[in-house]
Amino acid sequence: MAKQKTQFICQNCGSVHPRWAGRCDACGAWNTIVEENPAAGIGGGPARAPKKGRPVALVKLDGESEEAPRIASLMAELDRVTGGGFVRGSAVLVGGDPGIGKSTILMQAAAALARQNQRVIYVSGEEAIAQVRLRARRLGAADTEVLLAAETNVEDILATLAEGPRPDLVIVDSIQTLWSDQAEAAPGTVTQVRTGVQAMIRFAKQTGTAMVLVGHVTKEGQIAGPRVVEHMVDAVLYFEGERGHHYRILRTVKNRFGPTDEIGVFEMGDTGLREVANPSELFLGERNDKAPGAAVFAGMEGTRPVLVEVQALVAPTSLGTPRRAVVGWDSARLSMILAVLEAHCGVRLGNHDVYLNIAGGYRVTEPAADLAVAAALISSLAGLALPADCVYFGEVSLSGAIRPVTHAAQRLKEASKLGFARAVLPSGSAEIAQVNANGLKGLEALPELVADIAG
Ligand code: TYD
Ligand code: MG
Numbered sequence: 001m002a003k004q005k006t007q008f009i010c011q012n013c014g015s016v017h018p019r020w021a022g023r024c025d026a027c028g029a030w031n032t033i034v035e036e037n038p039a040a041g042i043g044g045g046p047a048r049a050p051k052k053g054r055p056v057a058l059v060k061l062d063g064e065s066e067e068a069p070r071i072a073s074l075m076a077e078l079d080r081v082t083g084g085g086f087v088r089g090s091a092v093l094v095g096g097d098p099g100i101g102k103s104t105i106l107m108q109a110a111a112a113l114a115r116q117n118q119r120v121i122y123v124s125g126e127e128a129i130a131q132v133r134l135r136a137r138r139l140g141a142a143d144t145e146v147l148l149a150a151e152t153n154v155e156d157i158l159a160t161l162a163e164g165p166r167p168d169l170v171i172v173d174s175i176q177t178l179w180s181d182q183a184e185a186a187p188g189t190v191t192q193v194r195t196g197v198q199a200m201i202r203f204a205k206q207t208g209t210a211m212v213l214v215g216h217v218t219k220e221g222q223i224a225g226p227r228v229v230e231h232m233v234d235a236v237l238y239f240e241g242e243r244g245h246h247y248r249i250l251r252t253v254k255n256r257f258g259p260t261d262e263i264g265v266f267e268m269g270d271t272g273l274r275e276v277a278n279p280s281e282l283f284l285g286e287r288n289d290k291a292p293g294a295a296v297f298a299g300m301e302g303t304r305p306v307l308v309e310v311q312a313l314v315a316p317t318s319l320g321t322p323r324r325a326v327v328g329w330d331s332a333r334l335s336m337i338l339a340v341l342e343a344h345c346g347v348r349l350g351n352h353d354v355y356l357n358i359a360g361g362y363r364v365t366e367p368a369a370d371l372a373v374a375a376a377l378i379s380s381l382a383g384l385a386l387p388a389d390c391v392y393f394g395e396v397s398l399s400g401a402i403r404p405v406t407h408a409a410q411r412l413k414e415a416s417k418l419g420f421a422r423a424v425l426p427s428g429s430a431e432i433a434q435v436n437a438n439g440l441k442g443l444e445a446l447p448e449l450v451a452d453i454a455g
Helices: 058-063 076-082 102-115 129-138 154-162 190-207 279-283 331-345 367-382 408-417 432-437 446-454
Strands: 007-010 033-036 091-096 120-124 147-149 169-173 210-216 235-240 247-255 263-269 272-275 294-301 304-316 324-327 352-358 390-392 422-424 441-443
Touching: 007 190, 033 190, 076 235, 076 247, 076 263, 091 102, 091 190, 102 120, 102 129, 102 169, 102 210, 102 272, 120 129, 120 154, 129 147, 154 190, 169 190, 190 210, 263 279, 279 304, 294 367, 294 408, 304 367, 304 408, 324 331, 331 352, 331 367, 352 367, 367 390, 390 408, 408 422
Parallel strands: 091 210, 091 235, 120 147, 120 169, 169 210, 294 390, 324 352, 390 422, 422 441
Antiparallel strands: 007 033, 235 247, 247 263, 263 272, 294 304, 304 352
16 A cells, blocks of 8 residues: 655644644644644545436526525524524534633523424533533523533444434534544544534534534644634634623624624623623623713624724823724724824824723724724823713724715614714715604714814
């Protein structure tokens, strides 16, 4: 037999290198390249005779049902993120930092489904049955029919799943613990994770089971990151949150069967994750509306408006190069806003340190937050609090223009619901007229506001 050729695979990004190196050229990570035998587990079996397939005309499929068959967990925040429930025959990857609450939310979902008489199997490779049961008891799920299995070997898992009636939902926690007899690599390597995930996806497709795979994201990349399997699965959800904060956000990153910009908001408590139906109330909960430097941003997450407080602190610097520190927003965008304020509004922050924070550890990705950031910066510089009953949104362009953003009416409706009476928004928002009819007063241009506060 010819000598097996091994490859060097980066455990962080999965790129293949001809020889070992200390640093991966593709992703820049250090010490992540591991020697693996890729042939094993992929082309290892006996040669198979090719089977002829028959393509089907699209028009002939017209009678097929439109909707993917789903299993709704009836946890509204989770179902929103998956697009209405787990899809049968599909695989979902739930990624997140260790300890963020992946096992917790999935055990709660498992219990909710078991209560609806779904057959749910929870395969734990990280914790022993006793540990899983302890958590389940804490979550008030100990009285459900969720089936537990503690396995890490892929072939054993498949054999276990094949036993008894076909499961509706299978949770594999986590993919980093999977190892297959077919792959000659250490558990946790990219080859093992990929082989294991492939086997699980094949099982899901063949049996019509909804498969949920849990993956840890590690910065160091010593364990194969789930990034390599992101393209193999049908949907990718990320569970995020700050360690010091109680709330958690489940975010869709990819979804072949639903929207990709939805979030579900949860709060971690003593008895598991509680759904937060109105995130704005949570994020604005402890607001001190008399303090300078705070502006409320009327944001959108997918189809849902979310109000958050943008906090800025501007202080004269003692350093040669002033500090710019941002939490929860893009630092390049902050530099842009500072440049626009300087160039078009005469607001000079060149010898000031600037700190920007999105309250509650929440992360904003929308350009619509520009206007709220600008307002917070100016308010802090001026040492004057912004009106407590006002929200801000709008994209700031390099020319200093405030550009309209989507969903203006929805943002304003949410603000109104939470007791805000005014909004600073781009002029020309198509919805302004309609909003005025709803009793909200729409202020328009930022330069006027700058003049009011700075003057
Ligand atoms: P876990 O679901 O084990 O995280 P992951 O699977 O993502 O690694 O959650 C771990 C954390 O959640 C742990 O620090 C304890 C906390 N926790 C609670 O605060 N309340 C609870 O009811 C549970 C089950 C966990
Ligand atoms: Mg876990």
